[in-house]
Amino acid sequence: MKISQRGIDAIKRHEGARLNAYLDVAGIPTIGVGHTQGVELGQQITQAQADEFLRSDLAWVEQCIAETVQVSLTQQQYDALCSLIFNIGAGAFKGSTLLRHLNAGDYSGAADEFLRWNKARVNGVMTVVPGLASRREAERAMFLEADPLVHLGPEPMPTPPRPDLDPQPEKKMPIPAIVAAVLPSIIEAIPKLGGLFGSGSKVAERNVKAAEMAVEIVQAATGAVNAQEAAEKVTSDPAARAVAEKAIESHWFELVEGGGGGIDGARKADKEWSAGGGFWTSPSFWVAMVLVPLVYLIVGAVVGLFGAPFGEDVRAAIANGIVGMVIGALAGYYFGQTTSRNRAPS
Numbered sequence: 001m002k003i004s005q006r007g008i009d010a011i012k013r014h015e016g017a018r019l020n021a022y023l024d025v026a027g028i029p030t031i032g033v034g035h036t037q038g039v040e041l042g043q044q045i046t047q048a049q050a051d052e053f054l055r056s057d058l059a060w061v062e063q064c065i066a067e068t069v070q071v072s073l074t075q076q077q078y079d080a081l082c083s084l085i086f087n088i089g090a091g092a093f094k095g096s097t098l099l100r101h102l103n104a105g106d107y108s109g110a111a112d113e114f115l116r117w118n119k120a121r122v123n124g125v126m127t128v129v130p131g132l133a134s135r136r137e138a139e140r141a142m143f144l145e146a147d148p149l150v151h152l153g154p155e156p157m158p159t160p161p162r163p164d165l166d167p168q169p170e171k172k173m174p175i176p177a178i179v180a181a182v183l184p185s186i187i188e189a190i191p192k193l194g195g196l197f198g199s200g201s202k203v204a205e206r207n208v209k210a211a212e213m214a215v216e217i218v219q220a221a222t223g224a225v226n227a228q229e230a231a232e233k234v235t236s237d238p239a240a241r242a243v244a245e246k247a248i249e250s251h252w253f254e255l256v257e258g259g260g261g262g263i264d265g266a267r268k269a270d271k272e273w274s275a276g277g278g279f280w281t282s283p284s285f286w287v288a289m290v291l292v293p294l295v296y297l298i299v300g301a302v303v304g305l306f307g308a309p310f311g312e313d314v315r316a317a318i319a320n321g322i323v324g325m326v327i328g329a330l331a332g333y334y335f336g337q338t339t340s341r342n343r344a345p346s
Contacts, residue, residue: 004075017032061082061090083139095229101113186231
């Protein structure tokens with residue numbers, strides 16, 4: 001799929017065509033129809049060169065859409081996306097909530113996200129620019145125009161029904177590309193997350209939701225426009241990193257897989273039951289009180305204090321096995337990895 005002439009004309013109208021280099025609203029040297037690569041102030045070009053730059057720039061815009069958009073688009077939707085990406089850049093689009101809505105099939109939600117891209121960094125501050133606001137309104141209106149959808153790839157071959165076969169298992173949702181891209185940087189800045197996701201490059205499918213939540217928490221805490229900016233902030237700004245770490249700490253038990261039981265579930269339940277009280281209000285404390293005396297009773301029976309004595313080898317094997325099992329259970333249940341993790345605030 002390619003941008004139409006109407007889409008090209010819209011970009012020219014929004015960007016304007018200037019044959020002398022100038023600074024745009026964000027202070028970036030620009031020439032022709034919004035061309036910025038390799039531009040220097042004082043540079044001059046011809047109209048033919050401006051058209052050539054535009055054709056070259058639209059190639060990477062179309063490539064960006066081909067690599068990221070996974071749903072069908074109308075020509076108007078495609079043209080509107082080209083205009084947006086041409087203005088904000090491929091990196092920003094790949095990390096945008098707009099793309100997430102679009103690939104989820106939420107065309108209306110994606111259309112509304114156009115309006116959020118109405119700011120530019122002016123004197124170091126993200127500021128609403130009236131020209132950008134009106135451009136986003138026009139792009140949104142174009143995106144919402146009714147027209148038949150156009151598939152971006154080949155039509156899938158129909159598969160005949162096979163009632164003789166068992167239903168295929170439901171495909172599991174892979175980790176979103178933007179989360180996979182930024183998570184390693186966030187983990188490097190906030191090492192505590194490494195305990196959940198490892199390096200971040202191969203997040204287990206059962207942790208995909210937690211990975212998305214972690215990125216969203218960091219993005220909200222740092223006030224970043226998108227996930228990519230959030231990752232850049234926590235890796236380069238100590239203040240932003242500290243705020244993000246605090247936010248992750250406060251949502252820790254929402255991130256760990258505590259809802260399904262196991263050790264993490266025990267830690268979560270223990271925290272909720274004992275919140276605001278002393279250690280004696282903790283369920284794990286009472287579990288310990290029940291289990292520890294059993295150790296002494298079993299050891300006493302093995303060494304002959306109660307009942308008939310066992311052989312020396314049998315006594316040693318039973319004592320080691322049972323004591324190790326009980327102490328291991330207590331360590332895993334009560335202490336977890338650290339007492340501080342078990343008592344982290346929510």
